[in-house]
Amino acid sequence: xxxxxxxxxLAHCRAKLGGIQxxxxxxxxxxxxxxASSSAFCSLAVASSGNGAAAGPVGSGVEVAxxxxxxxxxxVSPMIPGNTGSIARTCAAAAVGLHLVGPLGYNIDDTKLKRxxxxxxxxxxxxxxxxxxxxxxxxxxxxxEKRLLAFTKRGTRIHSDFAYKPGDxxxxxxxxxxxxDSALEDCSGEALGGGTIRIPMVETYVRCLNLSVSVxxxxxxxxxxxxxxxxxxxxxxxxEAQGLFxxxxxxx
Numbered sequence: 445x446x447x448x449x450x451x452x453x454l455a456h457c458r459a460k461l462g463g464i465q466x467x468x469x470x471x472x473x474x475x476x477x478x479x480a481s482s483s484a485f486c487s488l489a490v491a492s493s494g495n496g497a498a499a500g501p502v503g504s505g506v507e508v509a510x511x512x513x514x515x516x517x518x519x520v521s522p523m524i525p526g527n528t529g530s531i532a533r534t535c536a537a538a539a540v541g542l543h544l545v546g547p548l549g550y551n552i553d554d555t556k557l558k559r560x561x562x563x564x565x566x567x568x569x570x571x572x573x574x575x576x577x578x579x580x581x582x583x584x585x586x587x588x589e590k591r592l593l594a595f596t597k598r599g600t601r602i603h604s605d606f607a608y609k610p611g612d613x614x615x616x617x618x619x620x621x622x623x624x625d626s627a628l629e630d631c632s633g634e635a636l637g638g639g640t641i642r643i644p645m646v647e648t649y650v651r652c653l654n655l656s657v658s659v660x661x662x663x664x665x666x667x668x669x670x671x672x673x674x675x676x677x678x679x680x681x682x683x684e685a686q687g688l689f690x691x692x693x694x695x696x
Contacts, residue, residue, distance in 0.1 A: 514610055514674035515540045515666055517659055518592075520576060520627055521618040523549030530656040536568040538663055539674045544572045545579045549618075576626050583613065583636065591638035594623055594631030595662055597652060599642030606641050608666040610673070616662075619655050 517535055522528045522544065535542040552572065573579035583592065590611040595603070615631055617623035623631075631637040643661055645653060653661075667674065 514670070515608075515663065516543060516613040517541070517663060518543045518545060518579070518613055518615040519655075519659075520545040520615065520623055521547055521549070521621070522655065523619050524655070525550040527619060527655045531659045532568050532570065534656070534660050534663060538667055540663065540667075542568055542570050543579065543613075544570060545576055546572065546574045548572075576624060576630075580630060580636070592627075592631040592636050593638045594628055594640045595643070595658060596623055596628070596640055597642055597645075597647070599640035601639055601641050603641050603643050603662050603665055606639070608669045609638075610670060612638065612666060614659070614662055614666065616655060616659055 515538070517531065517540055519528060519531065519542070522531075528544065528550075532542055571582075573582060583590070588611055589609070590613060591609070592613050592615055593606075593608075594615050596617065615623065615627060617627070628640065632640055641662070643653060643658055652658075
């Protein structure tokens with residue numbers, strides 16, 4: 445079913461790209477890029493089983509993560525669309541999957557979410573889960589060795605001292621409330637979890653790190669320990685999808 449959804453998403457991207465190319469004829473380069481950015485976001489428009497799952501083309505982040513049992517990033521009740529967009533961009537760069545657990549603090553088609561993710565949405569597959577319980581059920585159904593790792597300022601291990609494994613799911617909480625108790629319990633329990641982790645920081649005058657910064661720090665430490673193996677198995681995107689990406693960062 446996931447493969448079918450991805451093929452449907454790619455077909456939709458192709459159709460949208462054809463329309464963009466026709467409409468963009470004779471217009472400026474910048475306008476074409478901004479329109480293409482909106483089309484690229486069509487990979488978030490596919491829903492499945494009523495849970496708002498979204499898919500990108502075959503060979504994108506989650507495909508690599510699943511086939512090699514690499515890393516996943518999980519955001520529980522993220523509130524700020526710009527943060528999620530930036531994290532999606534990081535996940536695309538690191539070739540890992542991204543999971544959003546509701547309730548979300550924004551609509552999935554929020555303009556700020558698209559803008560922060562730039563033109564990288566076809567490179568990342570996002571799966572949306574309505575609740576933590578729904579996500580936990582999904583997680584338990586996944587094959588292979590796996591564990592949930594909670595990142596919290598009250599974590600018992602420092603992120604750079606922790607030994608990561610293929611199949612780790614890095615879990616982060618809301619910008620305003622952190623992780624719910626149910627998520628912390630699952631991440632700490634022997635059945636599903638691998639423990640709680642913290643990123644060291646000065647706490648006298650800084651309440652917390654920005655969520656997108658925390659994800660970047662944690663994800664790349666885990667990837668470093670795994671020798672960036674997930675980057676070695678990326679499949680090439682179809683030519684139609686590659687055409688959605690400008691040669692330079694249009695948002696600076």
